[in-house]
Amino acid sequence: MxxxxxxxxxxxxxxxxxxxxxxxxxxxxxxxxxxxxxxxxxxxxxxxxxxxxxxxxxxxxxxxxxxxxxxxxxxxxxxxxxxxxxxxxxxxxxxxxxxxxxxxxxxxxxxxxxxxxxxxxxLDDRFRASYSHCGSPEKVSLSYYAYLKTGFKNMIIADISSNTVCILVEDGKIKGAMDACVGAMGFIHGPLDLDMIRDIDSGKKTANEAFSHAGISKIACVDSQINNVKDDILEKALHNDKKGLLAIRSLVMSVIMEIYGLYGIMENKIDGIVLTGSGGCMTSPINISGMIKEKIERICPVYVLGSxxxxxxxxxxxxxxxxxxxxxxxxxxxxxx
Structure with missing residues (x-):
């Protein structure tokens, strides 16, 4: 064998x-x-x-x-x-x-x-000109699996986990992506906003420290060890903690915004959207996948793959x-x- x-x-x-x-x-x-x-x-x-x-x-x-x-x-x-x-x-x-x-x-x-x-x-030269980095290598891997599994040649893939990266695929080729540091929030990583830029300039945090606390953990006020962050955010939300609930809603919002942004620049008619990652396929204890699907199914079919x-x-x-x-x-x- x-x-x-x-x-x-x-x-x-x-x-x-x-x-x-x-x-x-x-x-x-x-x-x-x-x-x-x-x-x-x-x-x-x-x-x-x-x-x-x-x-x-x-x-x-x-x-x-x-x-x-x-x-x-x-x-x-x-x-x-x-x-x-x-x-x-x-x-x-x-x-x-x-x-x-x-x-x-x-x-x-x-x-x-x-x-x-x-x-x-x-990659599309606009992405190359705009961003030094669009996504890590595993985004290629999960895109290939999505392509083989669904048959979609024109799609958007949202990988939602510790960070969130959305990938644009047209004619079966990866044309661009939005990395966590410039786009939607994940549980841990996210884009740097004005307050974080000020913290970096003042020496309170390094840029990398800011990036590692720019996800929805900042909204939920969770600063756990990296392996516990997601569970601690979910625990807060399940106990109706206002900050925990707001964190989940904000994650969903930012992912939907990013998907619609990539959809707006597609040259071809979209075949489907694929959700993956621990957040993208999550239906329990909180149905994050369903919350996102509800807002994007109006565009095209949505397919969910495992983490x-x-x-x-x-x-x-x-x-x-x-x-x-x-x-x-x-x-x-x-x-x-």
């Missing part, structure tokens, strides 16, 4: 999907980034317990901002882990770096997926590159060694 693996480098955890030659799921697992950084768990130990790594044909990886590459690239050809810098990217734990190093040590055949940034020629979309999409990218020898994924060139 041959295996294909996908990786989603998320804010609080790193997720992996393993599929076989028939695209059937073999295993899905998540590793807490704090535990990885503290060396309480190791990727190489966990993966060896699940499969024979010698039978992995290809692993498609995402790592940090992915702004050091613009093509899907074999890991052996990548410099500096495919990033320009780790600064300004939210809280840094080091958990992703330990996984990257384990993968290199295990010699698993791997490709690195690029982020969406100004160096990506496949594991990034890892699954990455595994499908690995499968199609190694088995089907595709030379492009969502408009992104694939480099072969």
């Amino acid at each position: 041959k295996y294909y693996m996908g990786m989603d480098h998320g804010t609080t955890a790193i997720s992996f999907e393993i599929i076989d030659e028939n695209k059937e799921e073999v295993s899905y697992f998540k590793l807490n980034r704090d535990k990885l950084s503290k060396k309480e768990i190791f990727f190489k130990d966990i993966i060896n317990d699940k499969i024979d790594i010698k039978k992995v044909k290809l692993l498609a990886m995402t790592y940090a901002m992915g702004d050091g590459i613009s093509k899907i690239t074999p890991i052996d050809l990548v410099k500096d882990r495919g990033i320009q810098s780790i600064n300004g990217a939210g809280k840094v734990t080091g958990g992703g770096t330990t996984v990257y190093e384990d993968i290199m040590e295990l010699n698993i055949p791997s490709v690195l997926i690029p982020g969406l940034h100004s160096g990506c020629e496949f 594991d979309s990034g890892a699954i999409g990455s595994s499908y990218i690995a499968y199609d590159i190694e088995k089907n020898k595709v030379d492009k994924i969502m408009g992104i060139d694939v480099i072969y060694e």
